[in-house]
Amino acid sequence: MLYPELFKQLESVRWDMDKDIPWDSFDPAMLSDEQAATIKMNAITEWAALPATEMFLRDNRGDSDFSAFMSIWFFEEQKHSLVLMEYLRRFRPDMVPTEEELHAIRFEFDPAPALETLMLHFCGEIRLNHWYRRASDWHTEPVIKAIYTKLSQDEARHGGAYLKYMKRAIGKFGVEAKSAFAKVGVLMASARRTAQALHPTNLHVNKSLFPRDTIQSRLPNPEWLEHWLDKQINFDAVWETKVVERILHNMSLLMERSFTTVQELNKFRKELSKDLTGAPVASPGAV
Template identity: 85%
Template sequence: MLYPELFKQLEAVRWNMEKDVPWASFDAAKLSDEQAQTIKMNAITEWSALPATEMFLRDNQHDSDFSAFMSIWFFEEQKHSLVLMEYLRRFRPDLLPTEAELHDVRFEFDKAPALETLMLHFCGEIRLNHWYRRASEWHTEPVIKDIYTKLSQDEARHGGAYLRYMKRAISSVGNEARAAFTKVGVLMASARRTAQALHPTNLHVNESLFPRDTIQSRLPDPEWLEHWLDKQINFDAVWENKVVERILHNTSLLMDRSFKTVQELNRYRKEISRELADGLAPPPAEGAKA
């Protein structure tokens, strides 16, 4: 089982909301209304870990190890929402999300293949790590800069934990896992070709609720995410390339192949799909390096 080891690792580096956030360093002159509004939107978005956890537990009833790990992921993700709300409660209580606004992003997700969902959220952690790093740079108030840095580091650790479960899946089911991971990897590494940000909170997940079946569509300002990325934290092509590079790098490690471009990954995906259909073994490794 991976859960006991991951518990110890994440427990050892977990930050305390009261002791480790420099609340006393708050500088009101360095927090604009525009910035404070984005904190509210991120607080609500992070609350969506609740329906995501419900989805993970429902779709992974066969896997008690991974389901147990959800106790860690859920706790830390909900703490992200809580620390952002605590910041607003202390310094901008007029922007504190209401319970109704939080509850509006809790809705049932359609059932989806567990391995594809795992890869989707792994890529989402990579993307969110980079978004929060950029948010920390954009903000000027020192306390919220520190908070976003902490959140970005948590997201990176979560991605590392997901990677462990993905490696386990490849050892267990081989090409079935490779096919699922490469399929989603190609999608999530192709964000520069899409009109919207590719992140789990911005993907359609409940056909019966369309078009209000994304987390972002249920926010008080459904247009917020694109504006935040494009006009505020300026998540430009340079930063998008960082995300793509990390997805390709980690997928290379998973597959024991070297993928420099999405096109190379897509070619490998097609190879795996053919071999899976024919019941063949995986292709020989090409020496991917860490």
Template identity: 80%
Template sequence: MLYPELFKSLEQVRWNLEHDIPWDQFDGSKLTDEQAQTIRMNAITEWSALPATEMFLRDNRGDSDFCAFMSVWFFEEQKHSLVLMEYLRRFRPELVPTEEELHNVRFEFDPAPALETLMMHFCGEIRLNHWYRCAAEWHTEPVIKQIYKIISQDEARHGGAYLRYMKKALNDVGDSARAAFAKIGVLMASARRTEKPLHPTNLHVNQSLFPNDTVQSRLPDPEWLERWLDNQIKFDSEWEKKVVDRILHNMSLLFERTFGTVQDLNRYRKEIVTRLAAVQAQAA
């Protein structure tokens, strides 16, 4: 069981909302209206950890270890939303999200294969870590710069915890897990080939609500994410390469094989799929 160890390790580095945020260093002259609006949108987006947790608990009902870890993940993710809202409450109270706006990003996700969802959120943590690091560089006000640095570090730790559960899945179910992780790894590392940012909050997750079934589509400004990335924090090809490299590095560690490119990972995926098909045919 991983939960006790992960709880202890995350507890040791947990930051305090009152004492670890340098609120007294706020410099209002360095916070623009444009920047404040992006903080508002990120606060609402982070609130979507609520429906994500409900999804994880539903789809992993048979894995009490992972569901127990959700108590830690959910707490820390909701604290990201809370600290961003606290920043606005102190310095731009007119921009604090309403309860209705927060509740609007809570909707049911369709059931999905648990291992593929785990891998998708692992890649999502890597991407968020880089988005927030980039945002910290873009912002000019010192307190929010520090907040984004702090929550980016949380996202990296969460990715590490997910990786532990992925390693556990390899031991438990072998090639079925390899196939699921490689499939989603190829997808999430191929963002440069798509027109939209590849992150769980921007993927369609409820067929009955389509097209209003992504977290981003349910924000007060559904077009915000692309504008934030492309025109504001300027998450460019150099940053994207860092995300892809980090995904491939972790896949290399997980599968004990070196993947220098997405194409390398895709070839491995095909190898695993072929091996699974052969086993199934033999069993039949």
């Protein structure tokens, strides 16, 4: 099992919201209304760990190890939402999300292949790590800069934990797991070719609720994410390239084969699709 060791590792570096956030360093002159509004949107978006965890537990009933790990991931992701709300409660109480705004993003996700979902969230952690690093750079107020740094470090650790479960899946399911990871990897490393930000909170997940079946579409301001990325934290081509490079680097480690471009990964994906006949089939929810 991976859960016991992951628990020890993540427990050893867990930060304390009271002791490790420099609340006394707050500088009101360095926080604008524009910046406070983005903090509110991120606080609500982080609350989406709740429906995501419900999805993971439902779709991984056959995997108690991974389901147990969700207890860590869920706790730390909800803590992200909580610390952002605590910041607003202390310094901009008019911006604190309401319970109704938080509950609006709790809806059921359609069932999806467990391996592909695992890879999707692995890539999401990489992307969010980079988004929060840019957010910390963009903000000028010292406390929120420190908070976003903490969050970005957590997201990187979560990505590392997902990677361990992906390695385990390859050991169990071989070509099928590699094919699922390569398929989603190509998608998530191709953001420059899409009109929307490629992150789990921005993807459609419930056909019956379309088009309001993304987390972002159910926020108080559904348009905020693109504006935040393009006009505020300036998540430009240089930073997008960093995300792609991290995805390709980790795919190279997983597949024991070098990928320097998305095209190379896509070529590998096509090779795997030819090998799937006769490969062991993963049982539902087993990663």
